[in-house]
Amino acid sequence: MRVAIIGAGKMGRWFTRFFLGEGDSVIVSSRGKEKLLKIRDEFGVEITDNVKAVKKADRVLICVPLENFEAVVKEIHSHIRPDQVVMDICSIKERPVKIMHEYIKTGITLGTHPVFGPGVKSIENQNFVLTPINDEEKLFAREFKSWLEERQGNVFIMSPRKHDELMSVVLGLPHFLGLVVCDTLLNYPDFLETKKVAGASYKMLLTLAEAVASEETEFYTSLQMNLPEIEKIEGLFLKKSEEWLNMVRRKDRSAFARKMELVKTELREVNPDYAGSYEVMHRLLDAVKS
Numbered sequence: 244m245r246v247a248i249i250g251a252g253k254m255g256r257w258f259t260r261f262f263l264g265e266g267d268s269v270i271v272s273s274r275g276k277e278k279l280l281k282i283r284d285e286f287g288v289e290i291t292d293n294v295k296a297v298k299k300a301d302r303v304l305i306c307v308p309l310e311n312f313e314a315v316v317k318e319i320h321s322h323i324r325p326d327q328v329v330m331d332i333c334s335i336k337e338r339p340v341k342i343m344h345e346y347i348k349t350g351i352t353l354g355t356h357p358v359f360g361p362g363v364k365s366i367e368n369q370n371f372v373l374t375p376i377n378d379e380e381k382l383f384a385r386e387f388k389s390w391l392e393e394r395q396g397n398v399f400i401m402s403p404r405k406h407d408e409l410m411s412v413v414l415g416l417p418h419f420l421g422l423v424v425c426d427t428l429l430n431y432p433d434f435l436e437t438k439k440v441a442g443a444s445y446k447m448l449l450t451l452a453e454a455v456a457s458e459e460t461e462f463y464t465s466l467q468m469n470l471p472e473i474e475k476i477e478g479l480f481l482k483k484s485e486e487w488l489n490m491v492r493r494k495d496r497s498a499f500a501r502k503m504e505l506v507k508t509e510l511r512e513v514n515p516d517y518a519g520s521y522e523v524m525h526r527l528l529d530a531v532k533s
């Protein structure tokens with residue numbers, strides 16, 4: 244099979260390597276020359292422009308940021324053949340799926356989101372969300388799900404809207420938390436000294452905060468600006484922070500302890516696998532190290 248990858252950035256590179264590893268032939272197109280030439284030199288793949296890549300492929304995988312997505316679809320849509328499959332990998336699904344349906348009238352389209360970054364080695368144990376919206380797409384999504392599962396990927400099928408709502412929490416909230424924590428700590432005069440004496444919980448927090456702050460500004464900004472439920476969950480987080488802070492301000496020991504016990508009970512109810520905090524912390528630290 245011949246796969247066209249449009250967008251030679253981090254994920255485009257990742258999927259180039261992945262499909263080559265599957266024994267597929269890969270052709271890559273992108274906007275700038277620099278990343279494209281690097282991919283050609285590293286993987287020995289053919290490089291070309293977006294339209295030629297589409298014309299030569301059986302499947303098309305669009306790996307560009309949401310902000311550039313419509314321009315790409317507008318450019319390629321009239322060249323899609325009825326036998327072709329066009330998928331995108333945008334981290335937000337409602338808008339790209341709508342754009343694909345608006346322009347692409349031939350071939351099958353499917354919204355996908357690999358919920359992992361370019362640092363992972365394989366799709367083993369990685370989460371994928373597929374967002375088909377009509378019968379033809381649902382049929383293809385089921386086939387593609389089985390194909391990914393044969394490679395040990397974890398695949399979830401849901402509507403684009405549901406995906407975006409869940410991602411407001413799964414991506415939006417930890418990114419927001421990480422950035423606010425960094426901003427807070429950078430305003431704390433003895434930040435560097437705190438790092439020297441860090442315990443397990445602080446190490447966890449720093450790992451999250453510093454990892455988030457070192458990521459691509461454009462990408463993270465785009466997620467915060469476009470995820471649909473983001474203000475709701477981040478607003479709830481601020482409201483909850485205020486409630487907890489008020490108990491601390493009042494030095495209301497019994498209210499704080501009661502609330503903490505309630506949180507533990509509710510966690511156990513919603514998640515029977517919930518383990519004690521010490522165990523959870525070490526499990527997470529091990530996961531971060533691996």
Ligand SMILES: NC(=O)c1ccc[n+]([C@@H]2O[C@H](COP(=O)([O-])OP(=O)(O)OC[C@H]3O[C@@H](n4cnc5c(N)ncnc54)[C@H](OP(=O)(O)O)[C@@H]3O)[C@@H](O)[C@H]2O)c1
Binds near residue numbers: 309357359
């Ligand atoms: N990074 C992640 O962790 C991650 C994870 C899952 C999904 N995603 C999704 O994957 C997509 C790509 O992310 P990324 O991290 O790979 O971004 P990236 O590193 O910024 O790469 C994007 C690539 O798209 C190219 N591009 C932009 N406009 C184009 C156009 N009109 N025609 C052809 N190519 C064009 C860019 O070209 P230039 O070189 O000229 O800029 C760049 O090479 C995004 O939609 C993102 O939401 C990302």
